[in-house]
Amino acid sequence: MKKNHIILLSVSILAILIITLLIYYNINNALHSIDKSDDIVVSNTNPDYHFAMICENMEDPFWLSIKKGVETASKEFNVAVEFNWPSGANADEQWKSLDMAIVSKVDGIVTYVWDEEETGQLINQSVEKGIPMVTIRTDAKNSKRAAFVGLNTYSAGTEMGRMLLAATGDQGDAVILVSNHETGGTVVQNLMISGIKDAVQSSQRFNLNTIEYDQANFISLEDTIKDVLVNQPGLDAIICTNEKDTALVAQRLIDLNKVNYNIIGYGDSPEILRYIDNGVIFGTVTANHEQMGYDAIKALVDLKTKGRTSAYFTADTHLITKTNVAKYLNSSEE
Structure with a gap:
């Protein structure tokens, strides 16, 4: 017992x-x-539509700003928006994220384009199943996507080039830090670099080079900055083509007590604005990324309610330097 x-x-x-x-x-x-995965923005009442957005990296300030615009549109148009992003940088994970959104039979999808051919195939499959698609930041222009929401990156590059000439007095030596791992953003980066180079061509007294680093490896950027400072003692300016690296380069130069360089960057995060105000960064070019997120959702709502939308939405660019940074600082604190 x-x-x-x-x-x-x-x-x-x-x-x-x-x-x-x-x-x-x-x-x-x-x-x-x-x-790792889904985040969803839901309106206060029962949503009229359920959309999905495929993002590249939700730790990037660019995508966080996009999300703010989506949240505004979600409330205004009474829609739910589900955010999905790959768990890795490889094409298989990116394919899975978009394919999962299609299989879930949402009412519409916003996606970035990591590869025009691969993404285009999934876009066409989605449209054939009755799910409209909008591309954001990078485009698959030969696909059946209904609209593209993006930036005029070449124009932004020319503005950065002009800012560079203003900062250096139309002469000197500068480097552009170029990522070799900008998933989905290679075309964006290349257009911006072309704009910078074309603007600088107007000066015969300027020497501009590109230096490549691995964006997936933080140490690579650290080592690149050190190499630039050691191997190019006469350098006048450093150019960054994205928001994250602009802030990182500024902080690294402060750490090394090397703040006598003209940093030309991209973005308007509070951190970058403070660096401009303190004279660490000469200036940046930025765009209304929140508006991009808003326009992407508006495009899907128009497609569902009206059956049509504008084919292109382009965000305006703005130049920020010491002369006008106070206005942007005040806006960020509100």
Whole structure:
């Protein structure tokens, strides 16, 4: 009898342990899933539509600004928007993110384009299934996408080039830090660089070079900055083509006590604005990224309610230097 009691107790304890482990596994799995994947913006009432947005990297200030614009549009148009982003930088993970959104049969999708041919195939599949598609930041112009929301990056580049000439007095030496791992953004980066180079061509007394680094490796950018400072002692300016690197380069030069360079960058994050105000960064070119997020959702709503939308939405660019940074600082604090 005592033996049976011990066996029963042991079985009960084992069952409790198994149940506890299962609960722990499910909670941990759910938290892991939440940490890596979907975030959803829902309007205050029952949404009229459920959209999905495929983002490149939600830690990037660019995509965080896009998300703010989406949140504004979600409330205004009474729609739910689900955010998805790849768990890795490889094409397979990016394909899976977009394919999952299509399979889920949402009412419309906004996506960035990591590869025009691959993304274009999925866009066409989506449209054939009755799910309209809008591309953002990078385009698949030969696909069946309904609209493209982007920047005039060549124009932004020419503005950066002109700012560079103003900062250096139309002469000197400068480098453009070029990422070799800008997934989906290579075309954007190249257009911006072309604009910079074309603007600088007007001066015969300027020497401009590009230096490549691995964006996926933070140490690569650190090493690149050190190499530039050591190997080019007469350097006058450093140009960054994205918001994240602009702030990182500025901070690294402060750490090295090397703030006598003209930094020309991109973006208007509070950190960058403070650097401009303090004279660490000469100036940046930026655009209304929140407006891009808003326009992308508006395009989908127009497609669902009117059956049509504008084919192109282009965000305006703005120049920020010491002369006007106070206006942007005040706006960021409101």
